[in-house]
Amino acid sequence: MRALVTGGAGFIGSHIVDSLLLKGYEVRILDVLAGPVHRGGRKPAYLSGEAELIIGDVRDKDAVLRAIDGVDVIFHEAAEQGYMQNYSKFFHVNSVGTALLFEAIAEKRQDVRKIVIASSQAVYGEGRYFCAEHGNFSPMPREIQHLEQGRWEHVCPVCGRAMGSIKAEEAFINPNTQYAVSKYTQEMIGFNLGRRHNIPVVCLRYSIVLGKRQSFYNMYTGILRSFAVQLMLGQAPVIFEDGRMQRDYIHVDDVAEANMCVLESAGADFKAFNVGSGISTDVLSFYSEVAGCMGSGLKPVMNGEFRVGDVRHIVSSPSGLQRLGWSFSRSVHDMVSDYIEYLNKAERVDDCFALAMKEMKEKTIIMKSMQ
Numbered sequence: 588m589r590a591l592v593t594g595g596a597g598f599i600g601s602h603i604v605d606s607l608l609l610k611g612y613e614v615r616i617l618d619v620l621a622g623p624v625h626r627g628g629r630k631p632a633y634l635s636g637e638a639e640l641i642i643g644d645v646r647d648k649d650a651v652l653r654a655i656d657g658v659d660v661i662f663h664e665a666a667e668q669g670y671m672q673n674y675s676k677f678f679h680v681n682s683v684g685t686a687l688l689f690e691a692i693a694e695k696r697q698d699v700r701k702i703v704i705a706s707s708q709a710v711y712g713e714g715r716y717f718c719a720e721h722g723n724f725s726p727m728p729r730e731i732q733h734l735e736q737g738r739w740e741h742v743c744p745v746c747g748r749a750m751g752s753i754k755a756e757e758a759f760i761n762p763n764t765q766y767a768v769s770k771y772t773q774e775m776i777g778f779n780l781g782r783r784h785n786i787p788v789v790c791l792r793y794s795i796v797l798g799k800r801q802s803f804y805n806m807y808t809g810i811l812r813s814f815a816v817q818l819m820l821g822q823a824p825v826i827f828e829d830g831r832m833q834r835d836y837i838h839v840d841d842v843a844e845a846n847m848c849v850l851e852s853a854g855a856d857f858k859a860f861n862v863g864s865g866i867s868t869d870v871l872s873f874y875s876e877v878a879g880c881m882g883s884g885l886k887p888v889m890n891g892e893f894r895v896g897d898v899r900h901i902v903s904s905p906s907g908l909q910r911l912g913w914s915f916s917r918s919v920h921d922m923v924s925d926y927i928e929y930l931n932k933a934e935r936v937d938d939c940f941a942l943a944m945k946e947m948k949e950k951t952i953i954m955k956s957m958q
Contacts, residue, residue, distance in 0.1 A: 588611070588612050588613070588659045588660070589612065589613040589614070589615065589657055589658045589659055589660075590607045590612045590613070590614050590615070590658060590659065590660045590661070590662065591614075591615045591616075591617060591654055591655060591658040591660075591661045591662070592604050592607070592614060592615070592616050592617075592638075592661075592662045592664060593616075593617045593618070593645050593654070593661070593662070593663050593664055593665035593684075593688070594617075594618055594645075594663075594664035594665030594666065594705075595614070595615075595616030595617065595618055595638065595640075595662075595664065596616055596618035596620060596625065596630065596631055596634050596640065597618065597624060597625075597664065597665075598624075598796070598798075598800050598801045598802065598839065599664055599705065599793070599796055599839055599842055599843070600616070600618070600662070600664040600665075601631070601633060601634055601635075601800055602798075602800070602839050602840065602842070602843040603662050603664065603843050603846050604616060604634070604635060604638050605635060605843070606843045606844070606846065606847050607662075607847075608635060608637050608638065610847070612660075613639075614635075614637070614638040614639070615638065615639045615640075615641065615654060615658060616634075616638050616639065616640045616641065617641050617643055617645065617650060617651070617654040617665070618640065618641075618642065618643075618665065619642065619643060619644045619645075619665075620642055622804070623802065623804040623805045623939070624802040624804070624805055625802075626802075626804050631800070633800055641653060641654050645663075645665045645680065645684035645687065645688065646679060646680065646683060646684050646687060648687060648690070648691060651687055651688060651691040652691045652694070652695060655688070655691055655692060655695060655697050655699070656695070656697075658697070658699065659698075659699065659700050660699065660700055660701045660702070660703075660850060661688070661699060661701075661702045661703070662702075662703045662705075662846060663685060663688060663702060663703065663704045663705060663773075663777075664705045665680070665684060666680060666681050666705060666770075667679075667680035667681055667766075667769075668707075668766060668808065669766070669805075669808045670766075670808060670894060670895075670896050670947065670952050671947075671950070671952065672950060672952070674765040677765050677766050677768075677769035678765070678769050678772070680769075681766075681769040681770060681772070681773050682769050682772040682773060682776060685704065685772075685773045685776045685777060686776050686780070688702075689776070689777075689780040689781075689784065689786075692784065692786070693784055699786050700786075700787070701786070701787045701788070701789070701850060701856070702777065702781060702786055702787070702788050702789075703788075703789045703790075703791065703846055703849055703850060704773055704774065704777045704788060704789070704790045704791070705791060705793060706770050706771070706773060706774050706790045706791060706792045706793070706859065707766075707767065707770040707792055707793055708755065708792050708793060708794045708795075708835070708861070708863065708901060708903050709762065709764065709766055709767035709770055710760050710761075710762045710767055710770055710771045710774070710792060711755040711759065711760065711761060711762075711792075711901060711903070712725075712728070712761035712762050712763040712764075712767060712898065713725070713726045713727065713728060713729075713741065713761065713763065713898050713899065713901075714752055714753065714755050714759075714761075714898065714900065714901050715752070715753040715755070715759060716741050716750035716751060716752055716753060717750055717751050717752075717753055718743035718745065718746065718748065718750050719751075720743070720745075720746060720748075721743050721745040721746060723753065724741075724743070724744065724750065725759070725761055726741045726744075727763065728763050728764075728896075728898075729741065729899065731895065731954070734828075734893045734895075734954070734956060735954065735955075735956050735957050736956060736957065737829075737891060737956040737957075739828050739829055739831070739832075739893075739899060740899060741899055752833060752899075752900035752901070752902065754865060754902050754903060754904040755861065755901060755902065755903040755904060756861075756904050756907075757792070757858075757859050757860065757861060757907055764896050773790070774790040774859055777790060778790070778857055781857065782857065787853075787856035787857060788856070788857060789849040789850075789855045789856060789857075789858060789859075789860070790858075790859040790860070791842075791845060791846065791849065791859075791860055791862045792859060792860065792861050792862060792903065793837070793842060793862050793863070794834075794835040794836065794837045794861070794862065794863030794864065794902075794903050795810065795834055795835060795836045795837065796836075796837055796838075796839050796842050797811045797836055797837070797838060797839065797919075797922035797923070797926060798838050798839035798840060798917075798922050798925045798926055799839070799925045799926055799928070799929035800839070800929065801839075801926060801929075803816055803930065803933060803936050803937075803939075804937065804939050805939075810834075810870070810873065811877065811922070811923065811926050812926070813940065814873075814874055814877045814878075815877055815881065815923075815926060815927055815930055816930070816936055816939075816940070817940055818877065818878060818881050818883045818885060819881070819930060819936060820936070820938055821885075822885075822938075822940070823885045823886060823887055823888050824874065824885075824887050824888065825887065825888045825889075825890075825892065825944070826870055826871065826874060826887040826888065826889050827870075827892055827893050827894050827897065827953075828891075828892075828893050828897075829889070830869065830870045830871035830874070830887070830889060831869050831870070831871065832869060832870050832897070832898075832899055832900060833867040833868070833869055833899075833900035833901070833902055834867070834868055834869070834870065834873070834900075834901065834902070835863040835864055835865065835866065835867065835868070835901065835902040835903050836863075836864060836866075836868060836873070836919055836922060837862060837863050837864050837915060837922075838915065838916075838917030838921055838922045838925070839922075840917060841862075841864075841915040841916065841917055842862055844913065845860070845862045845908060845913050848908065848911055848912060848913040849908075849911070852911050852912075854911055855911055858907075860905075860907045860908040860911075861903035861904060861905050861907060861908060862903075862905065862908060863902070863903035863904075863905050863915075864905065864915050865902060865903065865904050865905045865906075866902070866919075867900075867902045868919055871887075873919065874887055876919055876920060876923050877923050877927075880920070880923050880924050880927050881927060890955065891955050891956035891957075892953055892954070892955045892956075893953070893954060893955070893956060894947075894952060894953050895951065895952055895953070895954060896952070
């Protein structure tokens with residue numbers, strides 16, 4: 588059996604590669620080795636020499652045709668992500684890249700047994716909230732003028748009181764950023780063309796994935812790398828808003844196991860699943876875990892800055908995937924300690940944070956409240 592992993596040289600993809608090799612698969616990788624994840628376009632040292640590497644873009648039909656040749660299963664991990672204003676690139680890489688994958692399969696008449704597509708928790712947008720008196724609501728993104736006033740929480744549109752968040756279930760979709768829309772269109776493209784060509788498709792909506800191999804250089808996203816790298820460099824990390832945002836973290840090894848679970852389960856076909864812990868952790872508590880693991884007493888910088896496009900709270904229910912037999916087993920402490928061990932082995936870690944912050948402020952991606 589031969590598997591293709593697009594984006595297989597990256598953080599999550601490389602762990603899927605390792606899992607497939609352990610199961611006896613022949614593995615091929617299609618990866619463009621793009622920066623800032625792969626500095627200088629270099630092949631990462633952690634990548635297994637047992638896997639064949641094709642350096643190419645998922646938007647390049649010739650590269651995709653070469654990559655799919657003779658493969659039985661495909662894990663489509665390649666993606667454009669982040670907060671930058673790369674609106675068209677989100678769709679070119681995520682949506683068009685997914686459509687091109689199916690186009691190449693159809694043209695080559697490739698007999699593919701299953702495709703697993705990496706989606707995102709972002710498809711839930713702001714998620715769902717409840718007011719004890721007035722019921723459930725699906726809010727739109729928080730208004731910038733409210734954030735500029737330091738009004739962080741979603742409030743009931745009837746009584747104005749702060750609402751509680753509800754864990755995201757697969758049936759509810761409300762993408763409201765261009766990245767989120769591009770990930771949801773990946774799902775729709777996958778399910779539609781998968782049925783047309785009789786290829787079972789599964790979409791996995793990842794929560795915030797953490798662990799070793801996450802790049803040290805992309806400071807535009809990634810809470811763990813941002814905190815850990817800055818602390819290593821003796822800098823006080825920035826925490827946006829009031830640090831009370833609730834998030835759901837999942838270990839990359841648990842994510843790789845989720846991919847293996849749906850690969851082997853016919854009950855997963857043509858369905859989407861959350862891949863998260865379902866455990867709510869606020870950002871301040873997460874920072875305390877990172878600082879504690881690194882033995883740092885530095886206090887974070889909290890000056891009212893906020894990132895446009897951030898949701899206030901989002902935690903996903905993993906119950907659907909658990910019914911297939913998957914379960915997560917690693918804690919936030921495991922995620923943090925694994926990454927710090929990986930970071931400590933790095934030969935060189937540059938300060939990329941200041942430049943990223945400067946660019947995001949110039950583009951009004953990061954703004955500051957007036958309170």
